[in-house]
Amino acid sequence: MTSLISRPARVGLITDQTGALSFMGVANVNLAKMVTDDINAHGGLLGRPVELYVEDSATDDEVAHTAAARLVREADVDVVIGGIYSSTRQAIKRPVVDEAAKLYIYPEQYEGQESHPLIFCTGPVPAQQLDPFIPWLMRQTRAGKFYMPSADYIWPHTLNKKVRDLVTSRGGEIVGEEYFPLDHTEYTRIVADIMASGAEVVFNTVVPPGLTRSSPSSTTPGSWRAAGSSYAPISTRTSSISCRPSTSKGYTGASTTTGTSATRSASSCSTAMTRGTRAARCSPPGRRARARTGHSRCGRQQ
Numbered sequence: 260m261t262s263l264i265s266r267p268a269r270v271g272l273i274t275d276q277t278g279a280l281s282f283m284g285v286a287n288v289n290l291a292k293m294v295t296d297d298i299n300a301h302g303g304l305l306g307r308p309v310e311l312y313v314e315d316s317a318t319d320d321e322v323a324h325t326a327a328a329r330l331v332r333e334a335d336v337d338v339v340i341g342g343i344y345s346s347t348r349q350a351i352k353r354p355v356v357d358e359a360a361k362l363y364i365y366p367e368q369y370e371g372q373e374s375h376p377l378i379f380c381t382g383p384v385p386a387q388q389l390d391p392f393i394p395w396l397m398r399q400t401r402a403g404k405f406y407m408p409s410a411d412y413i414w415p416h417t418l419n420k421k422v423r424d425l426v427t428s429r430g431g432e433i434v435g436e437e438y439f440p441l442d443h444t445e446y447t448r449i450v451a452d453i454m455a456s457g458a459e460v461v462f463n464t465v466v467p468p469g470l471t472r473s474s475p476s477s478t479t480p481g482s483w484r485a486a487g488s489s490y491a492p493i494s495t496r497t498s499s500i501s502c503r504p505s506t507s508k509g510y511t512g513a514s515t516t517t518g519t520s521a522t523r524s525a526s527s528c529s530t531a532m533t534r535g536t537r538a539a540r541c542s543p544p545g546r547r548a549r550a551r552t553g554h555s556r557c558g559r560q561q
Contacts, residue, residue, distance in 0.1 A: 267310045268303070270295070271330035273341035273351055278318025279441065280343050287341070288313055312336055318343075320350040328354035331361055338362040345369055345413045352378065370417035385421040393425040396460065403431035406458035408449050408465050411438035415464040422462055434458050439465055 272291050275284035295311045298304060312334045314326035323342065330336045331354055339355045339362070342348040348365050355363045356377045364379045371384035397403065405426050409415035415438065423433050434456040437449060446465070453461060 265307075267308045268305075269310045269312060269334060269336040269338075271312045271314065271327075271334060271336035271339040271341075273314045273316050273323055273326050273330070273339060273347075275318040275343055275347075276313075276315040278316075280318045283343060284315070284318075291340070314341075316341070316347060320344070320346050323347045324350040324354060327351040328358075331355055331359040336361065338364060340364045340366060343367055348373070370414045372417070385418050388418070389421050389425060393422060394429065397426070397429055397431060400459070402459035403429075404434045404457055404459045405431060405462055406435040406453050406456055406460070407433065407437070407462045408446070408453070409436070409438050409463070410441055410443075410465050412441065418464060419462070 270291075272288065274287040275281055276288060277284075291311060291313070295309050298309050303309060312330055314330060316323035316326055327339060327350070330339055339351060342351050342365055348367075348369070351365075352363060352375075355361045356375060360377065362377055362379070364381065365373075366381050368382035368388065369380060369384065371386075373380055403426070405422065407419045407422060409419055419436060423436075426433060435452060435458060437452075439449075443465070
């Protein structure tokens, strides 16, 4: 019988290759294969080749649970990596950690509140995502009115509670907070509500297609609209602060992403790194922000 130390290191990956989050899951698989090939090309892990076992969780927690059980029972993996939604983490946790006592790595930004010696959560929690950013945003833009359209699951609820605490403790106001099913795609009404609310900042954690601002025009400069096929979608796990038109100063505000793809606005942006949170401060249309050391640019939305 082959001893554990001499057999290949077996890594199980569970991610959403199909379903609503497939745009993230397919990228996860490609990256995992690239890293595995690179490790093996350089002699393996402590001299052991790495075998990667991939399961599609199909953006469905029950499917993720079944996939996790199959990895530990049939493939006998040493470690399981994956899950995007927090509910998926819990679905994977049961067969991997609670039943098989295997190591589980959850690589997503998340709401915190998880503690177990066999679970390693490598992403940032709300305090790390927001404590540096919200006070900076309010100081830099003097914005005080926030609207929070969100997906209806634990991460946005917990994140928004942190936003509310940070904003109100600094004299700001939450003028709207609303939650949508994960498969929701029609945002025409919420866009109108945002515009009517007087919101200066939109903190957005909705599932794609999300919200974005259309290209400025002579009749409706910087008007809001739901993101469609011709606009960059906001990722499910993106915390997006969108720019709002200002009659006196062009476009003010910021957009931020914490580990996934960001919405690109039609105005030009200079992107600064601030303690692990990428904040893009928006400039008036037609004015390119000056490039500085350590900064990158984002241009007009395609």
